[in-house]
Amino acid sequence: MLRKCKMFCHRIAWFFQLCGMTLSMCWRGYISHKGWSALVHGIGLIVGYLGDYVVLYSMIMNFPGIAGFTALDVCFLYSMGLICYALGNIHTREFWKIDDLVLRGGLDLYLVRPVSPLVQMFVRDIQVGYISHLILGLGCMLMVKGMSGIPWDLTHWALFFFSILAGSVVMSGISLIATPLSFWWGKSRSVTGFIRGGLRGTLHYPVTIYPKFIQLLIYIIPYAFVAYYPCLYLLGKDTSPKAVLYPFISMLVGIAANFAFWVFWRLGLKKYNSAGG
Numbered sequence: 001m002l003r004k005c006k007m008f009c010h011r012i013a014w015f016f017q018l019c020g021m022t023l024s025m026c027w028r029g030y031i032s033h034k035g036w037s038a039l040v041h042g043i044g045l046i047v048g049y050l051g052d053y054v055v056l057y058s059m060i061m062n063f064p065g066i067a068g069f070t071a072l073d074v075c076f077l078y079s080m081g082l083i084c085y086a087l088g089n090i091h092t093r094e095f096w097k098i099d100d101l102v103l104r105g106g107l108d109l110y111l112v113r114p115v116s117p118l119v120q121m122f123v124r125d126i127q128v129g130y131i132s133h134l135i136l137g138l139g140c141m142l143m144v145k146g147m148s149g150i151p152w153d154l155t156h157w158a159l160f161f162f163s164i165l166a167g168s169v170v171m172s173g174i175s176l177i178a179t180p181l182s183f184w185w186g187k188s189r190s191v192t193g194f195i196r197g198g199l200r201g202t203l204h205y206p207v208t209i210y211p212k213f214i215q216l217l218i219y220i221i222p223y224a225f226v227a228y229y230p231c232l233y234l235l236g237k238d239t240s241p242k243a244v245l246y247p248f249i250s251m252l253v254g255i256a257a258n259f260a261f262w263v264f265w266r267l268g269l270k271k272y273n274s275a276g277g
Contacts, residue, residue: 173257
């Protein structure tokens, strides 16, 4: 038993070491290949999202509130969604083209190596460009928190960072869960694209403003657990004792979504026959 625990810990340490090495390589490649254009690109993204903040804030300021959320609250919600989207998709880009890998036999390159193809694809194309999302989102969240004067104790701060982690895990599960469909359907990019981004705009506003059908969709495809439920506690919108559990519920939903992806992935690999059939 002890030996198995040591082997498991060794594998976890090896995986994080591999992620660190890959992240370093991707960052150096990103900077050396794009040079100043990388900086300009990052600044452009920040300016673009700042424009979204201005439009969002100006629009909501003309109303008394949206489902009990003020303009600052919605900006906080938007920032949470932005950060979780970036962290949740920093490692998923290679899976977005899984249909091409399956149809053209490109997945064979991962299968013949002595490392799990899942691990290889996780670290294959880490998106270091998402750092602009993180800088802007975290900065705006802290600014909104200061402007709104919401009193936070140590528990709130701990759950603030935990909520970001939980929302990122949920977002990762959303982006990945449908990708193994390519093993059965071949071209499935339209379906996976809808699940991954078709309802992403619902992250920006309270869930309760949407029609019942849309609410049902964002519970099935669990966008509601990325930012909305954790923010209910962080913004003091739900003061009941159960509200403190919302970040933990989000984490459980994220773990379930990623586990479902892993099961579908294993089933899909058994069906894979390479491009030659």
